[in-house]
Amino acid sequence: EVQLVESGGGVVRPGGSLRLSCAASGFKFDDYGMSWVRQAPGKGLEWVGGINWNGGRKDYADSVKGRFTISRDNAKNSLYLQMNSLRAEDTALYHCARGGAEGGIIVNWGQGTLVTVAS
């Protein structure tokens, strides 16, 4: 069974930083591109960015480019999202997803970790 378990969410002040992690299991992690998708409270889905299987290609939404960085550690079956210069509008539930990189479909979603940016 595929499992994606996010962690690292919390409350942070505007301008602050946070690092999210995603532990993957149930599939061969380094066979897949991975991505982060967020959902603000009561709002729709927004793709944050994706990373290919070996980390050699990363793409980002314009809204986070230059502030957020996606990385992965295939030896640890883990995906990361480093978020800097956080803004109130970054407040959302952040989902880790299998797929969603290099044109691929999102096959599985984690339950998400909540990030709240507030003073």
Add this chain to the structure above:
Amino acid sequence: SYELTQPPSVSVSPGQTATITCTGDKLGGKYACWYQQKPGQSPVLVIYEDTKRPSGIPARFSGSNSGNTATLTISGTQAMDEADYYCQAWDSNILVFGGGTKLTVL
């Protein structure tokens, strides 16, 4: 930036056919997929590559994509199909979601 437009809401009676549209410039030249999201749950893929159903998705879900419009059709809609539905496509290495459509079965 590329945009996908969906109607905010669609209503359907049980047993009838629900149709949810998604429009974008030359969308028919790209692959569209659809996700279902029920309250408090993560999204689930219901249609990919315009018309294909993942394993475990009922046959009452179908999709099409032509011109500027992709369409999700739910035949014989059931109460359990009440959910938010999101279309999605890729444009210039950016994954784009539609704004979502709330399907009400009443």
